[in-house]
Ligand SMILES: Nc1ncnc2c1ncn2[C@@H]1O[C@H](COP(=O)(O)OP(=O)(O)OP(=O)(O)O)[C@@H](O)[C@H]1O
């Protein structure tokens with residue numbers, strides 16, 4: 001049950017205190033009384049009240065002094081001032097000092113009841129808002145790595161153990177499994193949490209730009225370099241350098257990077273003297289690293305340097321216990337963000353999620369829940385709010401198509417379409433999820449388009 005609101009009543013007229021106390025207690029509030037300003041002040045010092053109801057004119061400390069003291073100590077408390085000398089001037093002064101309202105004597109108890117209830121309601125809303133804002137901020141800033149899967153919990157334990165050391169870490173896992181989140185976790189639990197976490201997507205630049213971005217340059221290192229500039233490696237000094245998609249890094253860069261890791265220094269473009277850097281390196285990839293090394297996409301010497309510890313995050317489909325846990329967490333997050341009262345999944349929706357394959361992993365689950373919350377108009381998220389391909393169980397191999405069982409070709413076509421959708425249309429990711437290379441995917445897609453155009457269905 002909710003705790004009653006605590007009210008402090010202060011008046012040097014004994015009968016007034018007794019009457020007000022009686023009325024407020026009857027309303028269900030927890031009432032404390034004081035018969036002088038100084039007694040009131042002492043009580044305010046000793047503990048917080050939700051609301052102060054005080055007379056204005058008193059011997060010793062008056063109502064204004066109490067109002068100030070109350071607001072100074074407990075800015076969240078509401079104050080209502082009562083007085084027999086109602087002048088607009090004092091009213092304005094009290095409101096300026098933060099009083100919620102001003103009641104003139106003689107008053108009706110009904111009026112006091114109403115004003116007190118309004119003040120407490122306003123306070124409640126303000127508190128709720130504050131709490132919501134804090135909760136939303138916690139989702140944004142310091143996202144937690146959520147799991148109850150035994151193997152993943154062990155992985156997280158290892159991450160916690162090695163976080164405070166400076167050893168290099170390689171994070172592996174399929175797209176959307178939470179690699180970036182894990183890197184943030186490592187940084188936050190490390191010695192360097194007050195330093196920067198600088199993320200570099202190694203697939204995002206061409207060679208020339210990349211060298212410049214990573215290593216920086218001296219003044220006039222090349223035409224147009226009007227001033228010297230720090231590269232991202234230097235920017236990460238004192239913190240963590242996160243090399244995302246490490247296998248996409250051009251080979252020449254890999255050699256240079258290896259030097260940085262070994263020597264802990266960078267040579268800016270056009271510079272002759274290297275600059276010392278104090279960094280911890282964490283790399284991530286959603287590729288099969290051993291294969292990338294065998295295919296000479298990732299240099300073996302760099303791989304050995306990075307791979308002091310490998311943290312592997314399993315695909316979501318292999319962590320069935322995490323599906324309901326993450327789904328509930330995400331439901332809470334999105335209903336908060338969108339200000340909607342969706343608090344639970346219907347059992348059939350949850351079951352549907354638990355049997356789904358999630359080629360796009362947690363990111364896909366996130367998208368599914370976000371969409372579901374956005375379109376739901378009740379307090380539960382049901383089957384109807386899940387994407388159509390989940391609802392219909394469209395990919396059950398047992399489903400008939402045009403009155404017959406689907407051919408292998410049709411099945412493959414639908415399957416590819418489904419995986420492509422799940423990874424947001426990204427062909428590289430789809431090829432990875434399907435375990436084929438990009439060019440075979442491309443060939444299959446081309447023949448699919450041909451088939452789609454020639455067959456009417
Ligand atoms: N265990 C988890 N707990 C809470 N949120 C998670 C978890 N795993 C992933 N997420 C969320 O899922 C989304 C995708 O995660 P993230 O970006 O870290 O994946 P990734 O492995 O880096 O993907 P990619 O390979 O595509 O870069 C993020 O919004 C992340 O916060």
Ligand SMILES: [Mg+2]
Nearest residue numbers: 176179180244
């Ligand atoms: Mg990532």
